Amino acid sequence: xxxxxxxxxxxxxxxxxxxxxxxxxxxxxxxxxxxxxxxxxxxxxxxxxxxxxxxxxxxxxxxxxxxxxxxxxxxxxxxxxxxxxxxxxxxxxxxxxxxxxxxxxxxxxxxxxxxxxxxxxxxxxxxxxxxxxxxxxxx
Numbered sequence: 001x002x003x004x005x006x007x008x009x010x011x012x013x014x015x016x017x018x019x020x021x022x023x024x025x026x027x028x029x030x031x032x033x034x035x036x037x038x039x040x041x042x043x044x045x046x047x048x049x050x051x052x053x054x055x056x057x058x059x060x061x062x063x064x065x066x067x068x069x070x071x072x073x074x075x076x077x078x079x080x081x082x083x084x085x086x087x088x089x090x091x092x093x094x095x096x097x098x099x100x101x102x103x104x105x106x107x108x109x110x111x112x113x114x115x116x117x118x119x120x121x122x123x124x125x126x127x128x129x130x131x132x133x134x135x136x137x138x139x
Contacts, residue, residue, distance in 0.1 A: 006061045014042045014117045015065050020136040023115040024062070026055045028128035031120070036107050038115040047122045055123035055130065056087050062119075062132075068096055069135030072109060075100040076127040084128045106131065 006012055018024055025041075027033050029050060033043050046053045071092065076082045089098070101109070109115065109131055 005064055008044070008046070010042075011044045011046075011062075011119065012065075014044055015062060017042075018066065018116050018134050020134055021069075021114060022117070022134045023109065023112065024066075024117045024132040024134065025110050025115060025119065026058050026062075026123075026128075026130045026132065027118055027120050028055060028123040028125065029121065030124075030126065031129050033118050033120045036110060037118045038111050038113060040113055041115050041118045043118045043120060045120045047120045050122055050124050052122040055084065055121045055125075055128050056091060058119055058121055059088060059091050059130065063091065066132075067135035067137060068092060068132055070133040071096060071098045072106065072131040072133075073098060073100055074103055074106040074127055074129055080127065082125075082127050084123070084125050088130055 025037070029047055037043065046058065071088070073085065106129070
């Protein structure tokens with residue numbers, strides 16, 4: 001038996017395949033994971049129902065398994081209060097850079113060959129998609 005916080009076999013296997021500079025998308029419930037992902041990406045479905053499993057839970061879990069070099073989020077309108085952005089910043093190490101980018105640039109990054117894993121969550125908040133760049137292991 002595994003003694004870790006993540007016991008989902010497909011997710012563990014996919015994480016193990018993501019080396020330095022690979023990209024991982026934590027996708028919200030509104031993201032079209034099939035049409036807006038790399039053809040090489042493995043899609044792990046954790047979106048059983050709206051609100052299950054939240055993107056923040058996934059970030060907390062996978063950050064125990066990988067070093068996070070950088071993150072990217074889709075920029076949101078000025079009049080939108082993006083509450084999950086602050087929650088992500090609380091979870092991520094303080095030195096982790098976060099870039100906000102345009103819709104087209106974000107989709108292009110998620111469709112790139114180095115985007116190896118897409119995790120579909122039940123996160124219902126808008127603009128909650130988080131693209132993670134895997135860092136190198138610091139020993």
